Amino acid sequence: MRFLLRVLNGAILLYLAAPIFVVVATAFGSSAYPIFPPQHFTLQWFHQFWGNPELRDALRISALLGSVSTLLATSIGTLSALALVRYRLPGKTAISALLLSPILFPAVVLALALLVAFQRVGLTQTFTGLVAAHTLLITPFVIRLVMASLAEFDPSLEEAAQNLGATWSRTFFRVTLPLALPGILAGAVFAFIMSFDELVVTLLLAGPQLQTLPIRIFNYVQYSSDPSISAISTCLIVAWLAIGIPVYTRFLSVKHL
Amino acid sequence: MAYLTLRKLNKRYGATVAVEDIDLEVAAGEFVALLGPSGCGKTTTLRMIAGFVPPTSGEIRLGDADVTHLPAHRRNVGLVFQNYALFPHMTVRANIEFGLKAHHVDSAQTRERVRSVLALVGLSSQEDRYPRELSGGQQQRVALARVLALKPDLLLFDEPLSNLDAKLRVQMRQEIRRLQREVGVTALFVTHDQEEAMTMADRIVVLDRGRIAQIGSPAEIYDRPRTRFVANFIGTSNFFEGVFLPGSPLGIFRCASGLEISIPPEIVAASASAATLAIRPEKIEFVNAKAPGSLPGAIRQATQLGSTMEYLVELGSGDRVIVHEQKRPRVPVRAAGEHVRIAWHPADCVFLQSEKERSDDRV
Secondary structure (H helix, E strand, O other): OHHHHHHHHHHHHHHHHHHHHHHHHHHOEOOOOOOOOOOOEOOHHHHHHHHOHHHHHHHHHHHHHHHHHHHHHHHHHHHHHHHHHHOOOOOHHHHHHHHHHHHHOOHHHHHHHHHHHHHHHOOOOOHHHHHHHHHHHHHHHHHHHHHHHHHOOOOHHHHHHHHOOOOHHHHHHHHHHHHHHHHHHHHHHHHHHHHHHOOHHHHHHOOHHHOOHHHHHHHHHHHOOOOHHHHHHHHHHHHHHHHHHHHHHHHOOHHHO | OEEEEEEEEEEEEOOEEEEEEEEEEEEOOOEEEEEOOOOOOHHHHHHHHHOOOOOOEEEEEEOOEEOOOOOHHHOOEEEEOOOOOOOOOOOHHHHHHHHHHHOOOOHHHHHHHHHHHHHHHOOHHHOOOOHHHOOHHHHHHHHHHHHHOOOOOEEEEEOOOOOOOHHHHHHHHHHHHHHHHHHOOEEEEEEOOHHHHHHHOOEEEEEEOOEEEEEEOHHHHHHOOOEHHHHHHOOOOEEEEEEEEOOOOOOEEEEOOOOEEEOOHHHHHHOOOEEEEEEOHHHOEEOOOOOOOOEEEEEEEEEEOOOEEEEEEEEOOOOEEEEEEEOOOOOOOOOOOOEEEEEOOHHHOEEEEOOHHHHHOOO
């Protein structure tokens, strides 16, 4: 029985990880289109990626857009989560549902709504518009994750701080914030990935000057099938291993999700 | 001189009364226990004094100052929480320094105070540990050291021993009392554990449904309870409902069952005609058949309490009486079914105030 379970677990893990192996493997193959298993080791697709100014530009835009949106979403989301968990607000359930509603909308519907709204105020094809749209999309995830981590937070710690003479701000910055930090970081990491990955809404709102990496990749694969895309993906996977995993294991655990 | 004064303190949540007309004066250096079952308002009272719950009405005075409306962080009142509430992301030292920094104590004095309170609670070697690395008893000491470092005007304890195991609890009772005496700080100790209150406190305040039922020394509370609630909550009592018979020279109390009990004559004059009489189980003894005024009965149940035995005795009148008897060397314990005679001294009877009016005005 235990053996069968192990086999099943192994199969599930393989199923989840297989695309990553295939993508990474094809990035190093010499044929002009991705094949698996790859033949003849080469780094030419990485050169091609770095040598392509459009893709490099797209990477820069995506990173900047993700960073700004994450900063905004994390601030708004943390404060919203604190208010929702801590204080007895009238209509708390309604507010909570409203704040989390962007998760439930189909992305296309949301994108159309934003397009119509942004056209009125002249925000389409602007960086500000994209930041506003991404912040809207990713804030609910921050709220959810911070709320989950605050649910374990013992409110008597804040009372203890006040009892020891700490003002409201000292209590917040020395006790509440440090203890909520794992949840906030989890939210931020998640939010950045969501933003970095976003295609549908960005596609409708971004102009020709604001092509993010997902849009470039999307366009690229429409007329070319060389493994440059595999090379980009491999770079992103390595970046996640180098930055994301250490942050993840240091501050976050499954219980925060 | 009263150091902490509560005057007509009230707390209502909508229609629910949590605390009602609490009047209390605590002298400087005194250790007072707030005792009662859960929901009696003892924790709400404590939280009002700490500044976490605003009173609906009434006044809280500390020394000469009215602190009723002072925010929690401006009251120099140290609170030891039930779950200790140590900051999990700080070491023992940082936990203790937290309050000193909030009060802008300079660094040389901070070091000195941390050192001295850690020595006081016997944790000098643990200052770089995190709370999760300490045992429950050690966490308790850190919580105590953390508030003592601020030299508080008043120490509040919110059931601080309820998370410890039985042996440690008894040890920490003495430890807390020793520290409180050494520092000379006034203390208010909330507990639902009557034994804790009896062994630790100079005075006990018994709370019943938001009101003070009785204030007194542990001996007064135990030996002279004023209401049936107090007599029942602290220790065990036998209760007899009945009336005083007028005109009898010795003083006779007749129960509904027909049982007649001799009582000190001066009580008859001082009391209303209908009353409740209480007698503690250990004040009743088994006597010889010929002893005058003794009551015949049979043991229905014998229960081991450790060093004492508890007997349930059914009297001829049908009344059932609990009797506690200390075990003695080479004397066998009694068994169920045995026929006995019991007696007590009339002076050990306590007459309780009627609680009727109390329950009527609460409907």
